[in-house]
Amino acid sequence: MTLRTVASGPGSQSGGSRKVPAEKLKLNGIWERRNRNPLVGAIVLVLGIGAFYFLIQSFLLNAYVMIDGGRPDLHFHGNVQSRLRFFYERYQMVILIVLAATEFGVIFLTPILLIRRWHTRQVDRYLRYDRFPVFGVLLGAVGALALLPSVEYVAGVMYSFFPALKEVGDSTRPIIKVHSTPMLLLTIFAIAVTPAICEETLFRGYLQRTLERRVRAPWHFLLSGLLFALFHQQVLSLPSLFLVGIYLGFIYTHFRSIYPGMFAHFSYNGAIILLTNVQPVASPFFDRGDNFSHLSLFLSLGLFILIIVLMFLVRARFPGRRDETEM
């Protein structure tokens, strides 16, 4: 097996004066051999994972729904919206469990296992699990919350072009509507915690990390953001998810750690769950419905720009360790 040790960039300073020794990442997997492009491996793996994720998920859900739906006492009535609402209310728990299980089983475990064989045994270093920038995590999470109204505004603009999809979107809302504490915990785990860990590992930790080795900024986080948005297969949310994907990719590159993106993703999805369930309390400042507050939009945009400026200031003060080696 070819062993290739990649020298890191110059050792940089942390905290102003302390020298950090140069890091070395041993890239010796099958996709790191001579004449092979690791980017091809990353793209094939991400697309393959996506295909199998949706196949397994739809197989499990359809099997359960077919078994349950065949019961003689169960009748579906009404138009598409009422059927959708009935479906999501009845199968909410099953959908959430299948979602979490397939995300961990396919989206999280597969890259972890394959990176060892395909790229390096230092999986935590490759995915950037090895450092935890406290400022980055805080700023990333606040930035995601500040981005939320702008993203909702973009989604609102899309609603105006696709009135039918708005009705469909409203009908699918029961999936994150909770009526008990156990369901709240399950929803937070499946919708906020699981994607934050699994999707960040795949899209930022693996895909974007590999893209960074061959593609210059901003293209690597634009590409990973685009794939992240497309993977969600939601026509209406495509532009807004693209914006979120770009933001998550940016903070992953900026802080050279996966944790700010994870916490940002968790905060973003958690806020959506919260807003869906406690709308009357939140409405004076932020309304997810038709009464969109432009004041909240401008305030949040201002806050978001401030967060980005702070991120650059923090990075200038604490540059951290560099291990980007292959550009």
Place this chain on the structure above:
Amino acid sequence: MDFARRSLYIARYTFADFFDRTFKMIAHTARTTFLVSFPPYVVIAALGATLSVRLVHAAIPLAIEFDKPISSARLAPLIGPALWLLLLLLLSAAVGMFISAAVTLHVAQISSGRMRGSIAEIVASTWSRYFRPIVLQGLLKIVIFAGIFVVGFAPVILFVVLASLAANPPVTWFLIAAGAYFATIALLTWIAVLLALSSQAIVFDGDSVFGGLRRSAYLVRGNFWRLFATILLSQIIFSFSIGLVTYPIIGGAMMSHVTDLSAATNDYSGIIQSTLQMLGEAGPAYAIAGVIQAVLYQLFFPVLWSLFYIDLKVRKRDFANRRVRSRLSVRRFT
């Protein structure tokens, strides 16, 4: 340099090599594939979308009054567009075969050492030397598959008809029907994989129609599961990737024309009518998505199959680069 170029493609491939070399080769052939495939597919897709919209508009009255008896007078407006669509389907199959042969020829040139091929020359060579045998071979394959399909599915249809007529059909009838169904699917899959590389044999080795089929079967024997797994995996990944790109286009176009979903889906007549209307209104989006899908297919699969052909020939110690070069008039490495 010459050796590196030759050895890169003429080799026994591992799983990683396949995808890596496929993407590298696509970087070489992309321009040719795009120029050869994009113009005809745009014309075919535009015609197809127009005819589909006409067909859907002709079908809407039938759908609204679906409980009335079907007569020849009611079906008459459908026949014209349906026949034109069938003709267009055959034309698009022939165009697909031509493009696939042209891309295969380009791959053969590159793998044998000629990196810069002329598109005009590739098109002319494909038309004069390979198009006719490949189309004939394609027709022969269609006849073989149709024959198996008819013979294999006859018991399925027979037992389903018998079961529907009988008052209390025995379970064995359904078991026989299911067995025949799965056996036919397995047989069709086996033959499809066995003959998958027959058009590559025509381009790479100048084989005849039957010679190509024989050589494909010879190469695949002993490597069936490798080829089957690669084709299956590639198809799954490709279909998913295409879906990612085309889903927003088609979904957006279909849904943008529905203004009131509640009214459209309140009863069966409304559902059928609004579904047909959505399909009809999304005609241009289907055309765009179809062109994207067809061009990406031609970018990827002819290259993958050609590289598989090289790999299997190397494995069977049957690859004579000098012979391929002399057939393709590749005198020196460029």
